Amino acid sequence: MNVKDAVCPFCGCLCDDIEVEIEGDRVVGVTNACELGATKFLGGERLKSPIRREGKAWKEISYDEAIRYAADMLLDAERPLLYGWSGTHGEAQCVGVHMAELVRGVIDNTSSVCHGPSVLAIQEVGHPGCTLGVVKNRADLLIYWGSNPIDAHPRHLSRYTCYAEGFFLENAFRDRKVVVVDVRKTQTANIADEFVRVRPGGDYAILSALRAIVRGKTDTIPRMVAGVTRDQLVRVADLCLNAKFGAVYFGLGLTMIPGKYKNIRNAIELVTELNRHTKFTISAMRGHYNVYGSNEVNTWMTGYPFAIDFSRGIAFYNPGETTAVDVLARKECDAALIVGSDPAAHFPRRCIEHLAEIPVVQLDPYPNATTAFCKVQIPVAVTGVDAEGTAYRMDGVPIRTRKVLSSDYLSDEEVLSRMYALMQEALKR
């Protein structure tokens, strides 16, 4: 059996044109997806049932036992952390917010270690953006800044930007110019018309220089800025000013370097300035397929995109204090529920050391680095494969992922809803 127009639950591109070939209860073929997406559809060896750590061994337990353990853990905790959420569907994220509110916990998602700085910049200066199709149909200039889509978002270029058919472009491939700004010559840099090689940490200065040139202050710019010649910067600024429609896509190469959110703020302000001359947009290359959805859900339910602390009953937001890394590094939290992410693979050592000290329950189909720190792991269905639900693409377009095969695994939403029901019941008593 073939399923058409399946939605790829890997990266923020959320490609929805995937054809999946199913035999029995297995995916045997994937068409249209990139290698990352295909691998996700094809899957691997999943946990068979929930497991609980008993001394140095794992014991298989029932879903009921596992869910009960997690509910009790959260109810007993004084300062529980509910972290992850980018690798699951929106319906599960909504339950997560209700749970955090009920136990007065901290709920945070993976954007606090990826595009959190982008959110902070947007909160200062706003965000001139658009859906990917606007870029596809109009953009004659693309700027990839600190991002390397060929490796990280392989179909971004072919589906949405450089190589995609565009309504207002006669020959999209030829008519679009590409600028890549990075500290090293990435694969994406190889296709650039203009590759701007920045000295590490020099992005802020480059952005400021471009802003000055766009404002007509070229004479204030020194001959070299952060390893880049003034001539090249003037060329780039001219490309921007002469474009009919320019689009900037930035990645962690801009958010997670010194300067952090200030870099993004500078980039947004450059784009805002360019809008006085032509049409320009800027957007973040979001990683997980539904990290943006997690920001959206948190926002309509609590008012904030990430890092929400319910310990005072109200939703309190103070990134740097209420972000997962900080709560763990200060050894504040005394229990953690991890959903749809792998903090042990990404967090600083100090945080992981604390995770090892406290009870941790993880919802994930596969064993991962965080498994080593869990008391209980609950395998769940993979959203987009054997579970369906809402995901938000990197540009905010919501798409319902499809269930392409059936399995006995419960979805994240089902597991969390049962957990939440137990918690509500316990608190009523």
Next chain:
Amino acid sequence: MTELLVKNAHVIDPLSGINGETMDIAIRDGKIVEEVSAAAEVIDARGMLTMPGGIDSHTHICGTKVNFGRYMSPEDMRAGRTPRRGPMHATSGYSVPTTYGNSYRYSVMGYTTLLEGAMAPLEARHTHEEFTYTPLQDTMANTLFDGNWSIMEAIRDGDVKRVAAIIAWTLSAVKGFGVKLTNPGGTEAWQWGKNVSCIRDPVPYFGVTPAEIIRSVIEANELLHLPHSVHLHCNNLGTPGNYTCTLGSLGLAPDLNPRRQTLYATHVQFHAYGGSGWKDFSSKSEPIANLVNMRPQVVIDMGQILFGRTTTMTADGPMEFNLYRLHHEKWSNHDVELETGSGIIPVIYRRKNLVNSVMWAIGLELALLTKSPWQCLLTTDNPNGAPFVRYPEIIGLLMSRRYRDAEFATIHPDTGSRVPLPAIDREMDWYEIAVMTRAGQARALGIQDLGKGHLAPGADADVAIYPIRIDEVDPSADYQKVIDGFSRTEYTIKRGRVVARRGECVVHGSNSTLWVRPKVSENYDMGKDPEFVEKFDRYYTVRMSNYPVQEQYLNRSRCIETETEL
């Protein structure tokens, strides 16, 4: 079976022709009925003003741009925080509250039905997700068609039936309720950083004019027999001298529907400006109201501003950029492929600012100069003019000349020479307020036959009971009592249940979503139209099969099927 009896209520129910009668309201299983058994639960509403549940016919509460208003504004979230309490979840936000915040605060004010003013079809699923978390009001969404490529092409080809077919397919797909045009043509031009200045400017590439879009979409809307008329946000919002453009736009509407208006023009305050620039900025509420008075086919809403901080958000992207260049606050923009766009900036309306003072006067003038309250409904274009929690202040201003004068004395001293407000004596009565806040909305939206906006047997049991004794309160003098009374119901009843009591919401609730499915013949099913399908496949970034909003997203789906002329 659940029964409720509201006894001794002092009822104003304009659609039923009731103006201040003391009567009992019987409710069974969520509907108004003739009578209930002796076992019914009783609420004593003695001396309390009782009206159908409030309806907001133009508010921004759910969806992509509303949520982005929250996302970019932690300062606004901090300005309105409440903890989890009883069945109420925690809320945040002042001008753009969280979904629960919107729902609780509207409920406490007696509102039971809300129309989200602008939903981009491509992002409709988001609006519906947020509706689900707006549990205490029935919801519906105006769907944006202002920059729709296929529609502009059909208009260029002179094919109004095709325009109607595209609207029919899209409304069914995205579970939309009404047809919204926001700065028609302008949102497409803005995707090139341009705009259209008024209704005769051609849209770049597509060549059609806003006037052609407005006229064709009105015709198409009526071919589909939709409950609501076209809902128009005119071109050229917020610029001095734009009233001529507004007069031209309103003048385009023929009178095609005997049951309701043919054109609903929203937040007209923002479109009633005179002057050639900010220096000679003035009110042109009079010519606008005069035109409305002569044209029963037009209904407008106020779009009142009130002084203070709020957030502006609209599908009108170019307007928001212009506003950004005036205010230099943070600016967000979000263009949507082949369809529309949106923009957001925070603003502060100041009494000491002459332009803001004139704007404040214009909204009130529109309401006071429009003779029939059925033709000018009470809104702030929430949150653009002010957050909806301030509606009671507007009621106070409309009912009390003394209050208006007191406020007028505090605004920019030059305002008097630029606005007619000081010369207007009219004070609205309770009945007129009931029309402007529920009955008028129900009629304008075409939902009175669905049991909205009135209390006749068969109607939805959505009732607002306010702690106001209208025979004892003189609104002209005691306007503060009016404001307090409308700020907090004694009881809000939704679908036959008490959902709010004296400022507290008492149940979790569960909304219904109203949407429209026009029935068209096979020939007009755009889902099978090769040209439409090909266009979709080539230029959208979402597959056509993944575009429609699945029924799972609709809580208590109420589908309105219409017989069409296609």
